Amino acid sequence: MKFMSQRRLPHKLLRSLAAVTACLVIVAGLVAAQPAGPASAIVKSTPPDTNDVYAKDFNPGNIISDANFYNGSAMTTPTVQSFLTAQGVDCTGTLCLKSYRQTTVDIPADTWCSAYTGVASEFAASMIAKVGAACGISQRVLLTLLQKEQQLVTRSDPNQSLLDMATGFSCSDTSDCEVAFAGFFKQVYGAAHRFRSYESGTAYRSGTTVAIRYNPDITCGSAKVTIWNKATSALYNYTPYQPNTEALLPENFFAKGDSCSAYGNRNFWSVYNGWFDSSTSGSVPTVNAISGQDRYDTAAAISLKSFPGVNVKVPVVYLAAGTNFPDALSAAPAAAALGGPLLLSLPDRLPDSVLAEVKRLAPQRIVVVGGTDSIGATVYAQLATIQSQITRLDGTDRYDTSRKIAKDAYTRLLDLNPSKVEVVYVASGANFPDALSAGAVAGAIGAPVILVNGSADAVDTPTADLLTALNATKATVVGGPPSISPSYSQSLAALVPILPISGSDRFDTNIKLNKSAPSTGDSVYVATGFSFPDALAGAAAAGAGHDALYLAQTACVPAPAVESILATHVATVYPLGGPTTLTNKVSQLVSCQ
Template sequence: MHPAPSPTTRPHRALSLLVAVTSLALVFGSAAAPAFAASDEPTAPTSATTATTPRDDDASTAPVEETQAGVAAAGTALSTISGSVVDPQGKPAGDGIYIKLMIQDAASGNWSWLPDLVTAPRNGSYTLNNVPAGAYRLGLQDFLGLPVPAATVFWPNSATVDEASDIEVLAGTALTGMDFVLTLGATVAGQVDARNAAGALRPLPSGVQVVATVYEKNRGVWNKRADRLSARVNGTAGYTLTGLPAGTYRIGFSDSADGTGLYREQFWPGKSSVTDATSFTVVAGEKKTAFNATMILKSKTVPAPTVKRISGADRYSTSVELSQSRFSPDNLRGITVYIATGVNYPDALAAAPAATREYGPLLLTLPTSLPAVVKAEIKRLKPAKIVVVGGKAAVSESVFSDLKSLSGNVIRVSGADRFETGRKVVTQAFGTEVTSAYIATGLNYPDALSASAAAGSSRVPVILVNGNAQSVDSATKALIVKLKAKNLTLVGGTSAISAGLATSLKSIAAVDRLSGSDRFETSRQVNKAAIQTRSDVYFATGFQFADALAGAAIAGSHGAPLYVVPSGCVPASIKADLNTYAATSVTLIGGKSALGAGVETLSACK
């Protein structure tokens, strides 16, 4: 141990050390990690044996340290910090503890990790090596703890970094005895939803990242905890803040760190400032719930979404561009590629949700030859399996042979007609149990394509039927029973799926119907029912099948809606849905001959 240096020789940047406990034996387990960073006002360091209460220092008069964070000046010997961590019963904490060094920027006061200074203790003992000389504060935070996390604590035994004692490390020395005894932390959880531009309540839009942050009162003012104890809201699963020391707190909710988000900052329960918020108190090991929030848009005028286009020279290269937009080089493991003819739609209508279910794209081919661009894409994807949809008239034996040269596992799924092929595709991809299924006519493509992305997002199939039939055929009935589908959604009006067929299906499962005045409104109704919140939306023309067919597999894999729209404008009801979704991105599938300038500018149909 060493005497404290005088304030005039103290480095300008104060340092804080954090012990992050990620798994603790017996008492503690694992959970999701909140983001955090430590922060305190600089105070004069003392020795570890003579630590004193921090005092307000004006560090601005101290000389600026010229070395980079975590890098000692040339010729300066590095040091070590070590100690023990035990649970409340005095037993050594388990493996998985990480010790990290943090540095404070003198200008902003923000803390950041030094990524090169990390150690993993074993059996309750830790040693942090290569520590530059300087003033530190040492903290322990369990950010992966379940069922009962450890409370955050700062050495020697403080709930906040401001109340902690400074320690000093001198060059080339070993600082020992920096020990911790774990205490139980409290847990606070809740749900967060939002109101759209019309004021309607709905789940948080996907892509909006709201963070719940703990505030505490320090010197009479409510501020974020210096360790930035926080947790991201995980959609409808809500958030969970763990490791709170016993104390009194408030909670804030924000979708941006700098105030530039779409939503106003909120404070529980429904207040616009932390001053007006309600405090709550937790004790060691306590679990509190229902700390909920509703995010409110700053403006009822939602910013117009950005519009981008995915297209190729033809439908085959467009299917490749779609594949490349979804499957980047870092997520190419275990892919199943579906292959269907790009000349006609009947065999392929059930393939898009199947491709989504089996984690892969739907690529299009000519009946008698595999386009070079498609072949190159399959080589890039290195698929574990290739599924060819349709008989030899749809995808020839020569194309099948070319595909076998690209993968050791190539199968063909086909039947006597489009309906049997569709049933076999469903069986191949979905096995024997799903919660629900879409029913669409196989006599035309718009309704089935509208259902495909919605089905893919829910990982359920589209079953093709003869919509003119007055009762369900035995093969389709057997498939539904085999799948154990409890709910069936009919897509299209009675001109697409007859009333008699609907009545017959009700003898197998619960049935509802989604339909509109035309193919575009039917598409809208399907998307509204399946996907309540999404920041990215896809458009494809409703007047040809190829782009929507390949696009449905990609949109479904993202959980995003795919609308079929006219070639020159966007129906007013669909445009209104973009505001309801608070959509930030619209992706057009296909070239300008498929979706023209009016769609690109999101111009409403007259």
């Protein structure tokens, strides 16, 4: 089955390349020798329309990594020649790319490409290899472009017209290519040069969220895409359309979608991944999901990632119920501040994976959070056989428990550094999202999260006494009305200076919290914003590693969160939970619409 070409938008701005065009004067002479003998190219054995490529893996924001796109030494002339020979096995005649020759010219170096030395009767393989090397564009990318535009690599019946518009460079969707840029060499060089020049002043900049259309027909609509890198930015500047849902259906992936489908960037991705290694290998960041069979296994897996090894001897392990959120909301930042993980348990039974994790961690102390209804006596006794230094923190209600967790943890920190607690985070105990987001930020800076009855008119005496005991100098109030009432905030402000942080929803508040205290770690955690268990363990891990924790929807990540993740250039993103909690689209950092 043939791949359909998606021709270019009008490139009237390409007239600025007149200086380059002047250099592309064809000179006479036919003296070049055949490129060196066959050499193995790294290529899959199956053609790009029958390989194991799935539409679900297409990520509109990360079509190809910078590492792959800008690798000008990916293939040499012999490997390109070998590739063309293998892929064009059914083609005969001098117009086949494996046999095609054209006289090329000298082109001086400029901002984007180094000098090109022309050759009389130069083979296509040599042109592709040399242009890629000169402009720092992968020869694999150029081969993929030639295939997705005119199928020149595999077709058995090429003609001069197809060669003259080989890469679609300076060709519009509605008219022929500009004569000044016609010819195979001009097309290959022009496309590579243009790819490099897109690195500055482009419409589709890396790290930004852009509405990208589905089709030249504006009535077909668009969708927001957060562009991961310069390479994907270059592809959109060259072909400013993304495939719509119909074009990505499994039954349509190597065929046509509907009247609003565009195929250029879909076909680039499928051809590249069909011929070569994964187009997105080497992407920054890498994405490694952490999950288990259930919330208890997932928390244990998060702990293992944070504290690898055997007989680790962590300072502390916090254990909270996995069936309800209030007790653990304050425990997560406390665990982070004291250098340990937060694990979850059933009320009446310690799951096997959690038991094994506690034994592996060999904690110097265990803190059980909540009363016997949350963590029963049987679980407590089982933990006591692992470490006799075990404490239960249980209050009369969730607010009292929160205060006890904060006082226990942070008076210990004050014993080590008897100055003061710089800031406390105050959040509603009536629901989990705001306190959950605060946990990672607070844990990273060694600050407590105190749950309060935000609907009350004023700060209660026990909370005021705790602020005094901790020597707190300011408070960050997380969430606006109705979570924290104006009168409550005013009462708190009479005790310590406050910084209110709230957003339009839980996701916006999460983003604003992360911006208020930028992380310094090299990782990011992503957890669902619709339930608490995975994010609780993740908040402790993120805080301990000085990493950010972002909340996501089930099948997408808020665009500002994706932009922030990309802007910090972290090495790794860890989605927390299995595919029913966070789908593959979250692992791809696909932006919410």
